[in-house]
Amino acid sequence: MANFVRVAATSEIPPGQGKTVDVGGKQVAVFNCEGAFYAIDNICKHRGGPLGEGEVDGINVICPWHGWTYNVTSGECLDEPDCHVDKFEVRVEGDDVLVGV
Numbered sequence: 001m002a003n004f005v006r007v008a009a010t011s012e013i014p015p016g017q018g019k020t021v022d023v024g025g026k027q028v029a030v031f032n033c034e035g036a037f038y039a040i041d042n043i044c045k046h047r048g049g050p051l052g053e054g055e056v057d058g059i060n061v062i063c064p065w066h067g068w069t070y071n072v073t074s075g076e077c078l079d080e081p082d083c084h085v086d087k088f089e090v091r092v093e094g095d096d097v098l099v100g101v
Helices: none
Strands: 004-009 015-025 026-033 036-041 054-059 060-062 069-073 090-093 096-100
Touching: 004 015, 004 026, 026 096, 036 090
Parallel strands: none
Antiparallel strands: 004 096, 015 026, 026 036, 054 060, 060 069, 090 096
16 A cells, blocks of 8 residues: 655646656656646656656656656656556645655
């Protein structure tokens, strides 16, 4: 069972934006996709780019370094079908965004 950790207030991650947070020593990218929050590993599998700094397009994030695209709901890489990043459970309680590790 996941242990949920508060990582941000909902107001800290506007719709269409991401934020990188530390959860138990792991860098996690948290995204607000039209009011729904998702969390994936922050490190792009291509060259280690920071996904939390990427451009959000719907439910996808584009790595700012080399353009690989990931689905934030599943962690699936759209550019390399056999590639994915870890996905984490997210809960919103009141104004708090919590990520399960």
